[in-house]
Amino acid sequence: MKPAPFTLHRPSDVAEAAQLLTRFADDEVRILAGGQSLVPMMAFRLARPGHLIDINGLGELAQITQSDGAIEIGALVRHNDIASAEIEGATGALLKKVMPNIAHHPIRARGTICGSLAHADPSSEWCLSAATLDAVLLARSATGKREIAARDWFTGAMSTSLQADELLTGVRLPVLPEGTRFGFQEFSRRKGDFAICAALVVFEIHYGVIEEARIGIGGAEDHPRRIAEGEAVLKGQRPSAELFARAGAAVAAALDPMEDHSTKAAYRRDLACDLVEGALQEAAR
C-alpha cells in the first residue's frame, strides 16, 4: 500500500496552481489539499495521479470570509477550523453541529471542507450541507472563474462537474437568518463511519407556520440532494409530530436509494423516513 510515483508541484499562488492544472490535465493531475481521501486512494493505488499539486502553501485559500449575506469558505479551511470560526447567522451554528460527525478528530485536523465537496462521497456531511443550503461552488482555471450551483455540482457518486483544468477555490453558503431552525441526524454503524443515511433539515417559523423549508438527504442516493416532495409537505403548516412523520414518509417515497452487497435500498429508505422525522423534531425543539 505504497503510492505509485508522481511529480509534486508546490505552486506559490492560485494562478500558478491553475496553470499547472492546465499543463498536466492529460496526466491524471490532482490537487492535494487535506489528503484525507486522496492519499488512502493512492495507497490502494486506486488513484495514480502522475502529478500532484499541493496547495497547502496557498494561505489565501485558508480564509473564511463573510459579506453580502454570504459566507465563503476557502479551499484550505479544515473541518476542525469550523469549531473556532465565527460565522454569522444560523449557518454558523449549523456548520458547528454538522462538523463533529465527520470522521474523527485527527482526520478533521487536516481534511478540508472543499476537499470533501470535490471528493463527492455520497455520504459526506459537507456535500449534504452544500446541497441542502444551495451552496455555490467556486472554480478557477487558467482561463477564468466559474460558479457552480450545488445542484449542478454532483454528477454521481464521487463525481462532480469540476473540469480537469479547474481548481475548487472555495464554497459560498448563504447566511441563514437568526432564528432559522435546523436539525441533523445520521446513522452509521460506528461512530465516525460514513453515514448509511443522513438528513439535514432547515426551516423558519413565521406566525406559527413553517416557511423556507429545506430537507436534504445524504448517503441514500448516489449524491445528496434536496427532496422537494418532503419540503412541500411542510410548507405553510404548523409543526407537529404528525406533520413531521408525513414529511419523512414523503421523502422516503421520493428517494431512489442505492443498493449494494451490504445495504439494501429499502433499509436506506426506511432510515431516511425516520431520520427526517427525527431531524425535524430536533429542529422544532
Next chain:
Amino acid sequence: MNHRPQPIIGQSLTRLEDPPLVRGKGRFAADVNFPHQLHMRVVRSPVAHGRLRGVNVEAALQLKGVVAVWTAQDVADLSPIDYREGRIEKLEPYRQPVLARDFVRYVGEPVAVVFAVDAYVAEDGADLVELDIETLQPITDAEQAVGEFAPGLSTEAAIVTQGFGDVEGAFASAHAVVSLDLQVGRHSGVPLETRGAIGRYDAARDVLELHGAAKVPHKNRESLARMLGRTTTTLHLYEYHVGGGFGIRGEIYPEDILVLVAALRLERPVKWIEDRREHMMCANQSRHQRHYVSAAVDREGRLLAIKNEFFHDQGAYPRTHALRIAETTCGILPGPYHVGAYSALGHYRLTNKTPCATYRAPGRYETNFVRERLLDAIAHKLGISRVDVRRVNLIKKEEMPYERPLSVLEDDVSYDSGDYEGLLDKSLQAIGWDELQASLKERRANGEIVGAGLALFIEKSGLGPTDGAHVNVDTNGVVEVITGGASVGQGFETVIGQVCADILGADYRKVRVVHGQTDRIEFGIGAHASRATVMTANAVAAAAAKVRAKALDMASELLQTPAADLEIEKGVIFRRDAPSGPTITLGAVANALRPMAKTRGPREPGLCSDGWFDSEHQVYPYGNQLAVVKIDPRSGAVTVERYLIAYDVGRAINPMLVRGQILGGFAQGLGGALYEEFLYDDNGEPLSVTFADYLMPTMAEVPPVEVLLCEDAPSPRNPLGIKGAGESGIAPVGAAIASAVEDALQSYGVVRQLPLTPQRIKAILDGFKS
C-alpha cells in the same frame, strides 16, 4: 518473630514489558532491518477460482531496482505448507503451495513474488507482473453442492464426527424436541500489527534466520526445517514484540517460507511486511459455520440428547491447523452441562475464500453460541426460566473431575474442577438478575426494546504435554529466565517474572524473561490455546525452586546457618528469625558458585537450573457472561447497556492482567457479535478489505464491563493451581448478546445469525409488522 516475604504471585504489579513500549522503543517486525536487505512484494490472484495459464514477469524484471521475480516454477522444489502436527495423509493433497501452481483458489493467493531494493519499488514491480488466468466458477458457500478441488478430490475435504450414547433412542422418547438453524459469521483476529517476516542467511555460521516469528517459534522451526531440508540447529526463529496474535499470527504462511528461501538464494536479507489490504485477504479468517442442531429434553428441560450437523466453511485450503477447529467444535459443544447422548457431524468444506484457522477461542465462540441458543429455545418451549433450564443441567461440583467420552485437541475431555452453579449464583446476584427482569419489563411496557441475556461456558486451557525453562542468576543478582514460551502482548514476561520472583525470592524488577528465541533453548511450547501461563509458568516454578534450593545451600555455608532457617526476599538471603542480621545477596551467592570460585566446593557451577512441567490433561476454567441490550427501532442497531463477566481462573498470577485479558477479549467478541464480518460477493470477491469496511469496535462502541474474577476452583492438575485466561473474555460474547437481543425482541427462535447487524435486526422487527 519470623519474617515472611510478601507474596508476588497474586499481585497486580505493573508490567515488565511496558517501559520500552510506551517510549516507542519496541521492536516489531517492521522495525527489524538488516544492511543490504531486499523487500519482497507478493503478486496475488485477483480472482477467486481460476486456471493459472501463465505469468509474465518480463516487464517487472526490467524495472530499475527489481532484483528478482519468482513464480511457482522457481520454487517447484518446495513442498506445500505442512500441517503443524505433522503428516495427515488424507489431507496431504489439499495443502497450500507456497506459490500457486496450475490453479488459484482465493482472491489474494500468492502467485508470484518480486524482490526489490525498496518496498515502494517492489510494489511497482508487482504491478507489472501479468497474470493469465482462466476464470472458473467459484464455490462461495459451504452448503452449496460439493465440487472438485483437484481431479478425484472433493471440496468436502473431511467429515468429522464425535458422539456417545443412544441419540436416536433419546429423541424417540423425549418430552420435547427443539431444533435450530444457526450461523456464525466469518471474522478474525485482525491484530493491529500486520504480519511480517525477515529472512536472513548467515553463511559464516551456516544459520538461516527468520525474524518476526510469533506464537509457536519452536514448532514452526521443526516444520520449516522439514520443508527446507535443514537441521533445526541451523535454523533459528526470533520473536520480538508482537502486535497482537489472537491465534492468527505465527502460523506458517507462504510468505514465511519465501523470505527464507529468498535469503538463501539471493544471498541478501529479505524483508516482507504485509500491508493491511493483504492482511484482510490473506491472513487466517475464522468462525464461519452453520449448525443444524436439535435437542431432546425431558419435562424439566434436562438434555437427554443433542444432535448437531454443521458445515464448516474452511476457505480455500486447510492451513496449518488442518481439522482442529472442526474437531474442537464437536468435542466442546456440550459445555458445562450434562448431556445424555450426543452426536456431532461436521462437513469440512473448502470454498474459494480466504482460508480459515484458529482465532481466539476457536470452536468455542461458535459452539457457545449454538448451545446457549439451544438452551434459550428449550426454556421458551417448556415455559421455564432461562436460568432454571441451565441450572437443572449443570454439572455439579461433586462430580469433578468430570469425564466425557469426547476429545478436544486430541485430549480426552475431563473437566478438572469447578463449581458452575456457585458461580452462576454469584453472577446473578452481582447483576441483580431478578430486579433487572422487573425493570426491563417495565421499560418494555413503555415501548423500549430492551432485554437481558446470559451465557454459561467452560474454557479449555493449558494443553501440554510438556514445557521446560531455564533459570539463571548472574553475579549482579539479575535473574534470566529462558523459556520457549511466546509473548503476543498478553503480559507473558510479567507473569513469568512474578512466578520466578515469588518462588525464588528474587526482585521482580530484576527478572529478565527470554521468549521466542530458538537459539536460547531447545524446546518450547509457545503461546497458543491459553497455555503459556499454565505450562511455562509451572516449568519456571520448578526451575526457580531448584535454584532457590541451591542458593540456600550455598548461603547456608557462607552464613554459617542451616538452610532451613534462611529466607530469600527481593534477592537478599537472611535469617528468617533475624532479618536485620547478616545477609547475602543472590548475586554474591552466584559469585560464590562461579566455576573458578573455591567457595563452590563440590557443587555444580552456576546459580542456575532447568525445570520441567508435564501435564496429563488440559484444565477447564469456566464462567458466565450476562448482557443487557437496547435496540434502536429505527435502525435496528444494538447498544450494550450493561455487561458482566464472571470467570473462575483457578489462581490469578496477576489479577490486573487477567482482567485485561477479559476486557480485551470481550471487545473482540463484541465485534464478532455485532460488527465484524468478512463479506464476499457471488464471485468470491472479498468486500471487507479495508478498515472502513471491516468494522472493529472503537472506544465509542465498547461499553464498560463489570468483571467478577474468582479463584474458587484452582486446578488440581498443576502445582500453581492455574487455569488460562486468554480466551475467557471472548468465548461466549456472541451467545450472551444473542440471548439478550432475543429477550429484547420478546420473540423466540428469531436470533439465528451472528453478527447481529442493524439490518438483520431491522428485518426481524419488520417481520413483526407484516
Next chain:
Amino acid sequence: MSKIAVSFTLNGRKVEVEVEPRRTLADVIRDDCGLTGTHTGCEHGVCGACTIIVNGQTVRSCLMFGAQAEGAEIRTVESLSAGDTLHPLQEAFVQHHGLQCGFCTPGFLMLACGTLEANPQMDEEEMRDILSSNLCRCTGYENILKAVKDGAERMRGEP
C-alpha cells in the same frame, strides 16, 4: 524518481532528508529518520497507530507525504519521555495497564498528548469521542480511557 530535499524539526532536532515525493511522512520518520516508534497499522488513515503531532495538530502520518513536512515542527512518541522520566501519560498507561501488545500505544499517546495540550480540561465524554479515533485490538479500551483520564490529571499537575 527524483528526490526532494526536505527539512523539518523532529522532536526538537533539525532533520534534513532527501525523499521521493510519494513517501508518506510515516515512512520518512520510520525509515529515513530511524524513529520506529511511529507505527503503521493500516496505511489508509483509519487505525491511528501512526498519529503524531505536526505543528501542534494531531494528524495521521500515513496520510501526509514526507515532502509536505517542509518547515514543520513534528513530535513523535520518542519525544515524550526525558531520559528515565516518563511523560505523565506514559506513566498512566503503565499504571493502568493501558497497553498489551503496545502496537497502538504510540498513536494513542500522541493523540491524547496533542489534544490534551490543546484542551487540558477535556471531560470524559470529549475524551471518549477523541479516543474513538484510534483502534486497539487488545485492551478493550477501558484501561486506555482510565489511563488518559489519570494522565490528564497528572498533566494538569493534580495529584
